[in-house]
Amino acid sequence: MTGSAGMDRQHAAGSGNRKGHDDATQLRAYLHLRQAELERRLAEWVRVPGVLGMPEHVQDLRRSANWLAADFREAGFPVADVLATGESHALYAEWCAAPGAPTVLVYSHHDVRAAKAENWSLTAPFGPVIREGRLYGRGSSDAKGQVLAHIEAVRAHLRVTGGASPAVNLKFLVEGEEEGGSPHLATLLEEQAERLRADVVLFSDTLLWRADHPAVCMGLRGMLSVHLEVYGPERDVHSGAVSGTAPNPAFELGRLLGLMHHPDGRVAIPGFYDDVEPLPDDLRRAFGELPFSAEDWLARSGSGAITGEEGYTVPERLWLRPAVEATSLIAGDPLGISHAAVPAVASADLSFRIVPEQRPEKVAKQFEEWVAATIRPGFSFSLVPDLATAQLPYRTPAHPAVAALERAMAKGFRAERTGRMGNAGGGPAELLSRTLGVPVLFFGTGLVEDHWHDSDESASLDVLLNGALTLACFWDELATMQGIGDDGDGHLRQ
Structure with a gap:
């Protein structure tokens, strides 16, 4: 990894050049022009009540996957297939027209949690509305907004680079059973193993620390x-x-x-x-550098009080204990x-x-x-x-793509530096890494104040746009990095 670390330092030293600045400015301008269209499409998708675990919504889950497949095709993806998984459906899309460039598999989900309309005060769960820069509705943040940020990122990347296809090879697996513990994901990964081969997985069902302080998620419980x-x-x-x-x-x-x-x-x-295990010193230091106050955390999380294991900070309790x-x-x-x-x-x-x-x-x-x-x-x-849906914890290993993601987040959120954080919840990251034999990175556009799984769920439109800009910059970063692409035999080159 010494050579990779040196490559990262050289790349970081040149990442502040004028071209990088101009590209980010152009990407931001283009994405802001498309904000109204993003709002329209997210609202349209939120109206499809793809609730997992309720027989009356089984067909809605299929409609949700079909809606997403159409959106990928409209964005230019030559492959966008709907795959049956249990009583739900997953979406697989790919755009692989960059020989020798890295191949990234993006994982997310489109199924949503059940919602009781009587508990929602700002709108009905599947009647999206926009209030003060947020789009309210079930699934707006977890995780439909995150998926659409990816599609907008591809559009922006193509517009600014002028390319006919992305500079990296992109594959997407958007499943429809995540809210139930992904019971059929292992089978799907096995059945689709050849199609899903990639150099790295980008897991996009996670949170940011704060809208004004980007931090790269380094793992989940x-x-x-x-x-x-x-x-x-x-x-x-x-x-x-x-x-x-x-x-x-x-x-x-x-x-x-x-x-x-x-x-x-x-x-x-x-x-x-x-x-x-004892707390890793590097993560403990990184988490300690995040801006934190009890007042801010309680206001954003709505948790009422801070409890838990004494002797550890709130971030440590959330992500390391x-x-x-x-x-x-x-x-x-x-x-x-x-x-x-x-x-x-x-x-x-x-x-x-x-x-x-x-x-x-x-x-x-x-x-x-x-x-x-x-x-x-x-x-x-x-x-x-429920051992069938139990999930193992996962931490991202040392990998040059992490530094690339940090640089992209700094551009996307106009930050001088990025922090590092974790994910307090679970997810099939370990399964993806073990089955595909590649590292998993994390990037999502959720916030604790988005109220996942609760009433009045919402997504910040500004964060979605900053997330799309981050992803567009990430594809540019990866495309210029040496030694991460396929060597022709399906093996990762580093």
Whole structure:
């Protein structure tokens, strides 16, 4: 890697030349001219309710993929195919007309989370509106806006370079099952292995730190979902008949959840931290350089308070430390007039966020053993870990394309320098890297204030344009770099 690092320094020294400045200025001017068209197309796509996991929206997922295929073709892509995956559809597009240049596979998704219209205050979930520079609607930021930023980047890149095709070889895989843990992605990668060969993957389903402070995401945590049920009476029993004598699983589930953390915020499951590595010094320093204040974070995240593991900063807790969250709790019948019964079952869905060296199957076993040892007599339980959709953590290795992305982000966001950050959530980055045998880089246009998975989701139009400019500059950067293209045998040249 010594030669690559030297190449990066030489390239960085010349990256501030007049031509680079002029290109960025032209790209920005062109993208601003197309802003109204971007708004129109994003609104049109948001109106397609491609909700994963709801039978009534299965056909909408296909419509969403078909809509995207048409948009890729309109942008000039010679290949844009819709592929069936489970009950959904993925989009594969490619434009590979640059022999010897790097080949980039861009990963993202077009499926969206379910939305309850009664919880949305600014618009209906699939009735997009623009307010104060933001486009509101389900999927506007996660992740349809991110995908359209890529398409706009290609248009701008071609317009400014005057080329008939991109200067690098571009492939896109936009799946339709990400919100369900990508259950069929591994099969799709295997079936489409030849088409998906690339030198690097660009993962575009992630966040920026702040709109005014770009930072390159260097990895994400893994994820394990677990469904826990605690059982009490043999059936729901009228509380007036048994109150004070019957085992109430709602209380026992609450007790278990309350015992899952020590007072200092550490997860109390024995062995949970056994495989957790010490914090990497380079990332800890980089995260410490990000502009952070509790007031800003609370205002943008809407989280109300800062909690968690003591002894670590908020960025470190988000990106370098493991965690567990309860994402749903159910006991009894919550609808209508109270049944006034001791419920037979109480359930919880939990999401474990894991870090390098932790394994989902080991965490699941540790949790099950802890529940078995902690639950009181009179109760029983069942615990089902979703290992089929579990995701391993991933960190981007040292690679010259990272420096190229940093330079592109500095141009795209008109910043003197860029920082480095992580992704607190999960995603199939490790699967993509392991299956395709190439490194994964991250670039997305989401912000914590975009309210992913919540009501009134929105995307900043300025950030989408800056993101498109970043990507257009990134393709230019990669095209001028030596030693990252295909050597003719499908092997990465470095």
